Amino acid sequence: MKDKKRITIVGLGGVGGFYGGLLAHQYQDSKEIEICFIARGKHLETIKEKGLTVLSKDSEVVGHPSIATSQWGDIEHTDYIILATKGYDLSQTIEDMKSVVGEHTVIIPLLNGVEAYEQLREVFGTSRVWQGCTYMVSRLKEAGVIDNPSGRQRILFGLDGQVSQEMKDLETILKTAGVHAEATSSISKEVWEKYILVSSSAMATAYYDSSFGGVMEHHPEEMRQLITEASAISKKKGVALGEDVVEVIIERLKAIPYKSTTSMHSDFAAFKEHNELGIMGGYMVKQGIAQGVETPMYKKMCNYLVVHSGEKYVGIEG
Numbered sequence: 001m002k003d004k005k006r007i008t009i010v011g012l013g014g015v016g017g018f019y020g021g022l023l024a025h026q027y028q029d030s031k032e033i034e035i036c037f038i039a040r041g042k043h044l045e046t047i048k049e050k051g052l053t054v055l056s057k058d059s060e061v062v063g064h065p066s067i068a069t070s071q072w073g074d075i076e077h078t079d080y081i082i083l084a085t086k087g088y089d090l091s092q093t094i095e096d097m098k099s100v101v102g103e104h105t106v107i108i109p110l111l112n113g114v115e116a117y118e119q120l121r122e123v124f125g126t127s128r129v130w131q132g133c134t135y136m137v138s139r140l141k142e143a144g145v146i147d148n149p150s151g152r153q154r155i156l157f158g159l160d161g162q163v164s165q166e167m168k169d170l171e172t173i174l175k176t177a178g179v180h181a182e183a184t185s186s187i188s189k190e191v192w193e194k195y196i197l198v199s200s201s202a203m204a205t206a207y208y209d210s211s212f213g214g215v216m217e218h219h220p221e222e223m224r225q226l227i228t229e230a231s232a233i234s235k236k237k238g239v240a241l242g243e244d245v246v247e248v249i250i251e252r253l254k255a256i257p258y259k260s261t262t263s264m265h266s267d268f269a270a271f272k273e274h275n276e277l278g279i280m281g282g283y284m285v286k287q288g289i290a291q292g293v294e295t296p297m298y299k300k301m302c303n304y305l306v307v308h309s310g311e312k313y314v315g316i317e318g
């Protein structure tokens, strides 16, 4: 029964649902690999009934996982856990998944930021927790349906200084399912570059109630300031970022379609009860204090957004 490699995805929203759907579609009849979903509510019921539909630019696939459940107990054991909940669900998810994490289980967080990795590492140790990040703009459209309109997607994962055979094997499993995956030996640098990009743009898009293009065109100085503050923190934490990191991030931000926006801004705009202000902004402010780095722009935007969350949210230009 334990012969098949088992990959469990928890959090079947924009990110986990997209990659989970591709994996479940590819491996539904596989004798070597099986895909399990931890989901909940109506989404779970629809997945059980009709499978998980993934819409992506010009394609549509439906994935039927081997197991779809809300109960970790139904999974029993797993070789990999791909973690894709929002930051505010992380602590509970870590508690719940303890029952299936064995000595050999590898955990890969795809959440934005570095807090998930730091938290997981504290609970499960360094070698079995790899770092990861993803570039995409994908959303849960309705129960059982994930939409990634541009079709863009990319996962980077690994541990610093090595790309092991186990990592190469996972890269192959993901690529075979159509995932643009890359195991890398400079994962801290990759994760931090992504984090600086998304954290600065999440803060500014939510603060100004504007798109990527909007904040880059109308608030370039504020964007530069956020990126500079975040880069200073990561360098103080010992991450080997290039000297030109601020310019590199600015160029990447300019390449993002003008009208698209961050997942945090979407959550603010939808008046969601929870948001990721903690991992996008709060972490930078706290780390600034811990590392002795001034973060005036993060503090200003956090202070505004923290009192304008939920139903009270009105962006500055909103």
Ligand SMILES: NC(=O)C1=CN([C@@H]2O[C@H](COP(=O)(O)OP(=O)(O)OC[C@H]3O[C@@H](n4cnc5c(N)ncnc54)[C@H](OP(=O)(O)O)[C@@H]3O)[C@@H](O)[C@H]2O)C=CC1
Binding pocket: 010, 011, 012, 013, 014, 015, 016, 017, 038, 039, 040, 041, 043, 070, 084, 085, 086, 087, 089, 092, 093, 096, 110, 111, 112, 134, 135, 136, 137, 138, 139, 140, 263, 276
């Ligand atoms: N969306 C995107 O394009 C991108 C997002 N990211 C990052 O990826 C992470 C995930 O984002 P995203 O996919 O947008 O988030 P979503 O809110 O779309 O999806 C998260 C899913 O996790 C589910 N979930 C949470 N806790 C549990 C649990 N204990 N058991 C089962 N299901 C659970 C939620 O269910 P429920 O609805 O019931 O709460 C929800 O369906 C975030 O950190 C985000 O910043 C990174 C790159 C791009």
Ligand SMILES: CC(C)(CO)C(=O)C(=O)O
Binding pocket: 112, 134, 135, 136, 137, 197, 198, 201, 261, 262, 263, 264
């Ligand atoms: C910046 C972006 C869109 C890139 O993947 C993202 O990660 C997010 O909004 O959460």
